[in-house]
Every structure is written in structure tokens, then in C-alpha cells.
Amino acid sequence: MTHRKKYLVAAMVACVSMLGAARVHAQASASPGRPGRVDITSVDSITRLPLAGASVRLVSVFDTTRVHDATLDALGRARVDSLPAGPWMLTARHARLDTLGVGSVAVPFTVRAGRGVTVRAAVPSVRTLVARVCGSAATPGTGYLYGTVRRAVRTSASSRAAATVSDLPLGAGQVTAQWPDLQIETGRVERTIVTTDVPVGDNGRYVLCGVPTETTVRLRAVGAEGASGVTTFTSSATGIVPRDLVLGRADTVVTTPSGPQAPEDSGLVDIVLRGAGGVRGTVQTDDGRPLANAIVGLSATGLDTRTDSAGRFLLAATPTGTWTLAVQALGYAPRQQPVDLIPGDTVAQVVALVRVQGMDTVQVRANAMARTVLGRNLAAVDERRKMGFGKFLTQEDFAKAEGGNILNFLTSRIPGMRIADTGRRTLVSSRGSVSLSQPQCPIRVIFDGMPNAGPLNLDSIDPSMIAAAEYYTPATLPFEFNFGISPCGTLLLWSRW
Numbered sequence: 001m002t003h004r005k006k007y008l009v010a011a012m013v014a015c016v017s018m019l020g021a022a023r024v025h026a027q028a029s030a031s032p033g034r035p036g037r038v039d040i041t042s043v044d045s046i047t048r049l050p051l052a053g054a055s056v057r058l059v060s061v062f063d064t065t066r067v068h069d070a071t072l073d074a075l076g077r078a079r080v081d082s083l084p085a086g087p088w089m090l091t092a093r094h095a096r097l098d099t100l101g102v103g104s105v106a107v108p109f110t111v112r113a114g115r116g117v118t119v120r121a122a123v124p125s126v127r128t129l130v131a132r133v134c135g136s137a138a139t140p141g142t143g144y145l146y147g148t149v150r151r152a153v154r155t156s157a158s159s160r161a162a163a164t165v166s167d168l169p170l171g172a173g174q175v176t177a178q179w180p181d182l183q184i185e186t187g188r189v190e191r192t193i194v195t196t197d198v199p200v201g202d203n204g205r206y207v208l209c210g211v212p213t214e215t216t217v218r219l220r221a222v223g224a225e226g227a228s229g230v231t232t233f234t235s236s237a238t239g240i241v242p243r244d245l246v247l248g249r250a251d252t253v254v255t256t257p258s259g260p261q262a263p264e265d266s267g268l269v270d271i272v273l274r275g276a277g278g279v280r281g282t283v284q285t286d287d288g289r290p291l292a293n294a295i296v297g298l299s300a301t302g303l304d305t306r307t308d309s310a311g312r313f314l315l316a317a318t319p320t321g322t323w324t325l326a327v328q329a330l331g332y333a334p335r336q337q338p339v340d341l342i343p344g345d346t347v348a349q350v351v352a353l354v355r356v357q358g359m360d361t362v363q364v365r366a367n368a369m370a371r372t373v374l375g376r377n378l379a380a381v382d383e384r385r386k387m388g389f390g391k392f393l394t395q396e397d398f399a400k401a402e403g404g405n406i407l408n409f410l411t412s413r414i415p416g417m418r419i420a421d422t423g424r425r426t427l428v429s430s431r432g433s434v435s436l437s438q439p440q441c442p443i444r445v446i447f448d449g450m451p452n453a454g455p456l457n458l459d460s461i462d463p464s465m466i467a468a469a470e471y472y473t474p475a476t477l478p479f480e481f482n483f484g485i486s487p488c489g490t491l492l493l494w495s496r497w
Helices: 003-030 095-099 126-137 372-387 395-400 406-413
Strands: 036-044 055-060 067-071 078-083 086-093 105-111 116-123 142-153 162-165 174-185 188-199 205-212 216-223 231-234 240-242 245-247 251-255 270-274 277-285 295-298 303-306 312-318 321-328 335-341 347-353 361-364 367-370 391-393 417-421 425-429 444-447 466-472 490-495
Touching: 036 086, 036 105, 055 078, 067 078, 086 116, 095 240, 105 116, 126 142, 126 205, 126 240, 142 174, 142 216, 142 335, 174 205, 188 205, 216 245, 231 321, 231 335, 270 312, 277 321, 277 335, 295 312, 303 312, 321 347, 335 347, 372 466, 372 490, 391 406, 395 406, 395 466, 406 417, 406 425
Parallel strands: 036 116, 142 240, 142 245, 277 347, 444 490
Antiparallel strands: 036 078, 055 067, 055 086, 086 105, 142 162, 142 205, 174 188, 174 216, 216 231, 245 321, 251 270, 277 312, 295 303, 295 321, 321 335, 361 367, 391 466, 417 425, 466 490
């Protein structure tokens, strides 16, 4: 064998030896002799609280069949002993992560043979989350809405109905959001309503960026399967809000007003939405006592009722899909909550109202009267007045008309409002119409914050009984008073008691 051949053989032997050594090293890394210990800690970077009760899974990178599960304790901690050395991946799941649209947190780490390692699972900050989800659409003071659009159907497996995840085709649906916005330009304040549309994906998911924090938002979904109602809520301080929506169906029903029959040619109509759904339930106090005579309304449908002596209510033949159930009772803070209405089923709801504890002082005829509800109502009226929308009348205005007729007073002070006499005098708008054949457009009246379950005889009200009034066109009506179809305007009356 020549010197050159001997050199090549020696080189080949060296290479084989090196490959064998590398294989042995890799096997040793994947299956070491001594295990290590892992201490897990967690924190929510937004609330600075631990992720108590989070489910944690540890998976080996070299062998994905090697899995260890754990649950974090009340301090958001856990310990896993005897974990083989090598690279691992930790994933953590928690309800808090779901509310942020994160799903899970993943953290890679390495265990050293015979040693301990601490792994920290952290929820990203709001800024990080918004930047990750919204990208260039992320701006200071804004966040995002996200959720799944579903369709309202009955399940065949159960007598009870359930909303199932929609299989909407790509581009067949969209979600629309609205919120108020103020722009200050050259010494003046411009008040607008921002409207944003986003498509629904083929998996039924949507994400809507640019939503301001702590503002009133109206949300509605439309798709090939139908449409949802309008859901009204206040965005969170973080600006990250989960909100699922259910598509349904609604039929518009036009009827003549209740009470004395209007002449056929009067043109006055009531408009309500009907469907194959229903909602029943109980209104109670926060300590569980039934609350009688509370007003329960399904926002934007024209449907409302009152609870009986046991606090029970029933709204039948309602539209289906996601709608807003609005409840109010004298002396209690009003409440709105979303409800998913299913065809052929009456959904059960329990609504708890919290008594208003604070006492506000209101000046009435030079006397200081402690009126909790009145004080809060007038404070809210003043806040809406500062927004610049609508026409407002104060208690002083109504005091000047004491002993007179409230309908005559209102029409003299609010442009575009007039009186129609159909057996009972009502308010109509001369600036809107239901159709050319029905030129008189009825104004919806909301008394003390909620629509009336029965007809309201305005002629029976003395102006001195009213503490404030607000009148809005359909385009300027505040979200919280969107209780029904009101194409002709809405009048809010607030009593002095």
C-alpha cells in the first residue's frame, strides 16, 4: 500500500470515528443519564397577577411522545421533577388568555442533567398583543375586537336548542362596529360616529382593530345565514374585547298603534321585529329576591314587557340571533346583556340588578331633594348634552310651562315635531316618514330610560312633572336607548321622582 493510500484510509477511519462520536453525543443529549428539575412561574403582564389554575404541558423537542402535564397553583406556580435533560417546549392555557384572543403561551427552555431550571410563562403586554394582532393598524389608545360568527340552529341530538359554529363561506359575512369620536380642529369640536366593517373568515372568525378603550361600541354581524341584532357594550380598559355573534332572522311587522283605534288614513304605525325565537327569565336583586314591575326590553326590536310579582318575564316570537336584553327598575342600576336567541326555543335568562346606593342632591323649586335615581339621570343627561347631539329641555324650561299642555310645549320648542290626533294625541315628525303612503312618522317616546310597556297618554302629564327632555334624530340617538325601531326620532322624558 502506498503512502497516499495509507493516508486516505486513515482519513476515512477518522471520519467514521467522528460520526460515531457525534451520534453517541446526540443520543446522550436525547437520553441523558440524570434528569433535571423544572420550576414554573407565571404572570399576566396586563394585570400583574399570576395565572392561577393554568394548564401547562411540557413536550420534549427530541421526542414529542414524551409529555408532562401540570396545573399551576393559586400562586401560578408548579414544579416538575425528574425531567430528562435536553430541549423542551412549555405551553400554557388559561381562561385569561382566551379573553385576550391569545389561546396559549409557548416558552422554549433547556433542562441540564442533574440541575434545576426556572421557566416563566407570561401573558404579553397589551401593546405587544395589539401590535401582534393589528400590525400597522395599531395606534395608541386603541385595541381590537375578536370573536366567532355563528348561526342560530336547533340541534337534532337534543330537545334543547344550541348555537353551532357557522361554516360561512369565505367573504360571505361581515361585522360592523360603531363608536363615537371627537376631533378637535381649529378651535372647534367635530363629533362623528365611526363605522368600521371587517370580513368574516371562512372559519367564522373576525378581528376588528382600531377600537378605542373604554368607549361605547355597537356591534352587528351580517352573513349569508342572516344577521344579528345590535349588541351594545363598553370596551375594556385594555381595548381587547372578545365578542361572539349569532346570525338569525327577523321579520318586520307593521301594526296600528295600541289604544284607541286610529283612522285608516292617519298613516300612524308601530314597527316591531318578530321571529321564531323567544326569551323568558327572572329579574332579581343582587341578593336573589324577585323584582316585580321591572321593564324588560329586547333592544331595537320594539318588544318589551314587565315582570310579574315573582319577577318573571316572557318575550315570545322574537327575532333570532344575538340581541341585547335591556332591563331597568326604579331604584336600580339598569343592565344590558347579550342573549343568543334560537329558532323554535325560548332561551332562559336570569338578570340581577344592583340597587343604586349613592344619594345625589337635586335642586327642585329651591328645595334640596335627595333623589338618587333622579340625580343620576340628570347627571347622565348633562353628559349627553355636552356631547352636542340632540335637542335638550331642562327642568326650568318645563317649570315655565306648568299647568299647560306638554304636547303643545314640546312642539313649540323642538323643530320638526308636531301633533297628530288619532283619538289620542301623539307626537309625529315632519322630517321623516315610514313610506309615501304613510306620511306621518310617529316619534318613539321613552319615559325614565325605558320604553313603555303600554300606551303613554302624554296629554295626562303636566310639564312640571318633567325634570328634563332629550330629542334625537335616528342618526344621533345614543346607543343605550336603541330599544326599538325609531326611524322618525326618539323623545326621552325624565320624571322628577
